[in-house]
Amino acid sequence: MSSIISGLLLYNQFLLKQIRQLLLFIVRNIPLKGPKQDIYSPKYCKHTVDRLxxxxxxxxxxxxxxxxxxSSQHGKELKPVKSRGGSPVSADVTCHRCGAPHTYLYDNTGGRGQLWCKVCGLRFSKVKSDFKIGALVCPYCGRILDKKKQRKSFNIHKCVNKKCSFYLNSLKKLSPEDLEEYKKDPYKFKLHYIYREFTTNFFEVDLNTMPKGSASLRFRDFSPHVLGLCMTYLVNLGLSTRATARALWEIHxxxxxxxxxxxxxxSAAALVQPFVDSYDYKPTTYLAADETYIKVKGIKHYVxxxxxxxxxxxxxxxVSSSRDVGPCILAMRMAFAKFKEFPGMALRFAADGYTAYKLAQQQFMLNDMDFVLIQIIGLTNDDPVSLEYRWLKQIIERLNRTFKFSYQxxxxxxxxxxxxxxVALFVAYYNFLRPHSYTYWEPLNSIPELAAIPTMPAKWQKLIELSQQLILSKQLA
Incomplete structure (x- = not known):
């Protein structure tokens, strides 16, 4: 028996020695951390947003x-062009700068596309829009952008100039391995300047729409107190509609x-929403934004x-069915409407690295509403911006977890x-009824009419009543 134990001990020591040798080999020859990827390389910037x-x-x-x-300078009229070539200028073509008809236009390159206006001296292409009013120009090289793709709500314009400084700088950032890959598969890289032109005006979309399927609050079978109980169980306690109905039967x-x-x-959401959206929150100049996913009929949606x-x-x-810039702009519009006077560059708007926020910022800039966008990227503070503003991201993530509790x-x-x-009822509860540790377990926004009411069902009834009074005052105004 002692010989077996001694043999096992010797074998164990042999295994420990082998493990130590393997660890030394790993430490000497295999780095624990690989080379950090350059996130600013054009290989990883396919979804970045370029300047306007x-x-x-x-x-x-x-x-x-x-x-x-x-005629006044030369004492004679300027004669039209006498076309002697085999490809005269079409009658529907006019000069892009002065509007001269085709009778004053030369076919300057023998049918290859370039025309010359005899009146103003402009050389232009009859196919391209080089001199049309409102043409989009690359901010780096001054070349007219080419429209490459057409999507549902935006068009993609691209600068194809191979001498553009943006393209040349992007080309210099490529490593030799990436350069070889770019020659084989150029579509995997973003080297040219790109601009997304939105065809939908999200600043004209009505933000105040009534939901479908709501019922009248003229109670025949139940009292307003039952409505308050329904809202308390459904929203405050996060029960489902079936669990709420069961609680009302088994408890009340x-x-x-x-x-x-x-x-x-x-019905309650339709009535409460105008009060929630028009309340004077007196917001500060630090806003935070984020999106989280939900399921509607088994399909992923976003809040x-x-x-x-x-x-x-x-x-x-x-709430949106897609994670694009449209609903992002609408949510930001709703938030910015709470300012009596837009703070401009004093506003600090924190979000993650998703490109929709950068695109939304560009659209607000075009509408004279510029602000400072702070994008906190990743989960660790690897850059000075994340180190300074991580707390803003943590606050909005905490809100997402609170919402998920009621959604699950x-x-x-x-x-x-x-x-x-x-979502509308959750926002009403979160802003006016839910106790928060931040306000020493009081609601975020104190309303005297609600503070005097002791029970939550009665608070819901009063909140609906205040919103009804607001709606009536707006109708009579």
């Missing part, structure tokens, strides 16, 4: 005025269907939140109206 292009506004001339000036002896609970919720990072109130929100019991929404209803 210039809009070319060439001098617009009138060929009739130019003809009169020529009120037999109500989950369909009625759902209709009450839609966008914009909140006051200092006062913690939700200022903007939106629903197992997804059965309709788009259901998701809109739940």
């Amino acid at each position: 292009p210039f809009i070319k506004q060439p001098e617009k001339l009138d060929y009739k005025q130019l003809l009169r000036e020529y 002896g009120v037999r109500i269907s989950h369909v009625t609970v759902s209709k009450y919720a839609k 966008w939140f914009v909140m006051d990072a200092l006062k913690k109130s939700i200022l903007g929100y939106r 019991v629903t197992n997804g929404y059965g309709s788009g109206e259901g998701s809109d209803t739940h």
